[in-house]
Amino acid sequence: xxxxxxxxxxxxxxxxxxxxxxxxxxxxxxxxxxxxxxxxxxxxxxxxxxxxxxxxxxxxxxxxxxxxxxxxxxxxxxxxxxxxxxxxxxxxxxxxxxxxxxxxxxxxxxxxxx
Amino acid sequence: xxxxxxxxxxxxxxxxxxxxxxxxxxxxxxxxxxxxxxxxxxxxxxxxxxxxxxxxxxxxxxxxxxxxxxxxxxxxxxxxxxxxxxxxxxxxxxxxxxxxxxxxxxxxxxxxx
Numbered sequence: 001x002x003x004x005x006x007x008x009x010x011x012x013x014x015x016x017x018x019x020x021x022x023x024x025x026x027x028x029x030x031x032x033x034x035x036x037x038x039x040x041x042x043x044x045x046x047x048x049x050x051x052x053x054x055x056x057x058x059x060x061x062x063x064x065x066x067x068x069x070x071x072x073x074x075x076x077x078x079x080x081x082x083x084x085x086x087x088x089x090x091x092x093x094x095x096x097x098x099x100x101x102x103x104x105x106x107x108x109x110x111x112x113x114x
Numbered sequence: 115x116x117x118x119x120x121x122x123x124x125x126x127x128x129x130x131x132x133x134x135x136x137x138x139x140x141x142x143x144x145x146x147x148x149x150x151x152x153x154x155x156x157x158x159x160x161x162x163x164x165x166x167x168x169x170x171x172x173x174x175x176x177x178x179x180x181x182x183x184x185x186x187x188x189x190x191x192x193x194x195x196x197x198x199x200x201x202x203x204x205x206x207x208x209x210x211x212x213x214x215x216x217x218x219x220x221x222x223x224x225x226x227x
Binding site: 004035040041042043044045048058090092102103105106107108 | 158214
């Protein structure tokens with residue numbers, strides 16, 4: 001199993017440009033998540049999905065959109081990139097369940113908006 | 115939003131020393147987790163704690179779920195150079211079917227051989 005994969009690893013955008021961060025998992029996990037990590041800070045939840053076709057906002061959703069057309073993929077879309085979106089983005093996935101199920105993280109995408 | 119206060123922010127120690135870090139919250143959590151993040155990588159789960167007062171070990175790592183459910187502690191004994199990284203605590207509140215974590219701000223650990 002590859003686990004959680006993310007592409008690209010690095011990206012530099014100009015203000016106002018758009019892009020999609022890709023995330024895929026091959027563990028048949030129902031839940032998927034997008035986090036951002038700013039320097040010296042913990043991870044903050046942007047969006048999450050509890051299954052294909054279902055998405056919901058996390059703590060910091062403004063400026064982002066997501067879709068979940070398949071169990072495996074959970075892309076994150078930035079429509080009008082702003083410098084405040086410079087960050088490292090992590091995708092994660094887990095099984096559904098009533099108790100805690102470990103979230104497995106991808107290696108991250110480092111995004112700079114200039 | 116909810117925030118976890120994690121301390122210390124950073125630690126610079128000699129190989130072989132023991133390390134302690136903690137995490138506190140104004141809210142109660144049902145589960146406490148400790149993650150380690152190596153440079154350029156995503157966080158990896160070290161220890162999960164599921165009930166108040168629980169003390170759990172994973173090799174040289176020991177973590178405790180505070181009795182008040184508002185805090186947690188992580189100890190690393192006899193540190194080695196590969197312990198270098200950022201350690202995050204995370205709390206989980208069950209809100210229906212969702213599985214949302216709140217992360218601490220991290221403790222940067224540097225170990226000098």
